Amino acid sequence: MTSDDDDLPSPPATRDLPALTETPIGTVACPGDDPSEFEFIAPGDQGLRTGEFVAYNATVGGEQEAILARVTNTAQERGLPGEFLANPDVDPAEVAGALGVPTEDTELSRFTARTIGYFDEQISTFTNPRIQPQPGTRLLLAADTYLEAVLPSADWDSESGTGHLGWLLNRPHGAANIHIPIDTFAATHLAILASTGSGKSYTASVLIEEMMRPASRAAMLIFDPHGEYDTLRKMRRDKHSHVFEGDDGYRPEIEIITPDEITIPIPDLTYSDLLALLDGPSDRMRYVLNEAWRDLTDESNHITPQDIINKCEAVEGERSGTVDALAWRLNKSLNRDLFVPAARDDLTDLVAPGQVTVLKLNRLSQSDQQMLAAALLRKLYEAREAATRGEDDAIDHPVFSLFEEGHRFAPDGDARSLGILRRILSEGRKFGFGVGIISQRPSKIDPDVLSQCGTQIIMQIQNPNDQQAIRTSVESAGEDVLDELPGLTPGQAVVAGDAMNTPVLLNVRARHTEHGADSPEATKEWKTAYDRGENEPTGVTDAYDRSDDVDETPL
């Protein structure tokens, strides 16, 4: 699915916009259960849905302010009596009509709304006035343009890049577009959480597209365990490629690194990485390896498994059973194409502004994926620390790293990559190192990692454990927003956290590039495979069935 129209909505230019439309919605009836809740009554046929933004005028500190509120619940206030519904074949309106009960405007709904507040220019966010609207206050629909301007926590006056993620769920297609500030989530990290098939990687790709547009030109690294992000290549060549072209000739670079090309330099490993690779080393082996490894890494940036074995022999003095056992284990773990002796000295081919690098990890085991992530992240993080301190300018620009299937890299438990990820998530902001975690199992992610993701894009989640994980780890997700999660359909998302002034329900926009993670059509593929088997030229098969017919002369 790609967008048919190339309408690229512009982000708002100012917040100085009228907040209210002329559309009356309802009338405030009474305060709600909660100090920031109130209830209002509206005709039932208005189609007002939960998550919709309504507003009213109030005087706060002598100033007239437009107070924004979000509809959180709907209940029937008045409707046709249950007796009218006794027979499903008879339209209740017909019964009502027969008995002379007016059926127009019969339905009255009672809505609960939660006050968000008025937009305070000085602090650039909403302030809750902490006063309840008077019963009888008229509520109006909040204006699309106003919502566009005040919902994201973006500074529209600055040149910072924003990403067009979609539009407000309850408004018509494209009526109130939501542009989220890329700087914010790139600095304070991002989590995209949704059950499988709800559009996680689709949403992530929309974000990647926005981050690669000329206004942002991000330096991105994607850890892609399923090989879903190949289609990003189309940013350069399909009919929507002009979306990504800058006036100065900029075009995003897309580097897809296949599993064959992915290597882990042995010198980039730490002693504990190495230990994790070995099968049940004894205490003696640990000691020897530790000594050998320390010496080796001090000496050289080019280490082969044999170098380690030689060094172990040197440490141990003579060839002993310990060294033999170590040698066997080291050869088994490291003598693979994945590990290379030379340290990675240049990271700029992996991360560069305007370049998105996709590491396709689909043929690596989970532990190898974690090992690779750990080694690479450590290297990148060190480079960013050095650059920030002015010691080294190898990577003199912020980096954003996206982890598809994030629970593999930061599981709630133990993984090679967990330590460095935790560190980047807690300290990365200072060094311009942003992380995006995409996952369908929030409950399987390390809670510290999840709670450090400042911006959340949450889509349909029905599993109670996963909902609970979000409830406990995601600060900004209020109960009323969490209640929406099971009811969302694919392509609908809640965006909350640092990038937004208040949680927002939105429809994710269509991708400019093709989507690469559609589910395979099993029945179609089975049928094709079956037909292929049936239609194979049997004569030829038979010819080779008899071994004497095969000419085995080498060609």
Next chain:
Amino acid sequence: MDYVAQTFRDGEREDPPTRDEYEFGQPVYATETVRGTPYAVIGVVYDTQLVDPDQGRDGPRLSAPDQEMFVPGYVNEKQTMLGIALLGTAELNADPHRQSSSDDGDDPQSFTAVSQSMPQWTLDIDDFVYALSDDGFRQFHTYDGTLNLEYYERLIATAGQFGPEVALAIVDRLRRLTDADAVLDVVEKKVRWQSSESRGVIR
């Protein structure tokens, strides 16, 4: 909205009505001409009272049984009074006198401009009340092709304790005359439930 009619007795009319012609739930009508337009004002019998001025006077009578009608002070004043709740009005197409001259009940009554809202004019004392034919009753309830009982709420209020029963009697009659069985079933269930609830049978 709530009228009382006195039934004719033997001797007052050539062919006085029989009991089944003023039964409970019997639709009735009276004719009124308002600004030159003849109207049928339609109602339903919801109550009956028997009036006997002799009640309590059990002493001897002076008159002989064969002289009853000719002895002053001994007129038979026993009466059957009908409570009638008005349901609505309809313009009459046919000549009202022809209508009124026939009280056999099966004369085709042709209604136009039926209204089940509250009748705006009162009936007069000495107005005649006639039984409404089945056809007229059906026309009164199905004037726009659908079933209408818009007077329902008013009827329930006027008929008081017999409201649900008179409504059910109307429903029964309409079930026979129309094909709106499904809607009538729902209405009947509603009436039964509501009355059982208001009388404390169910909660």
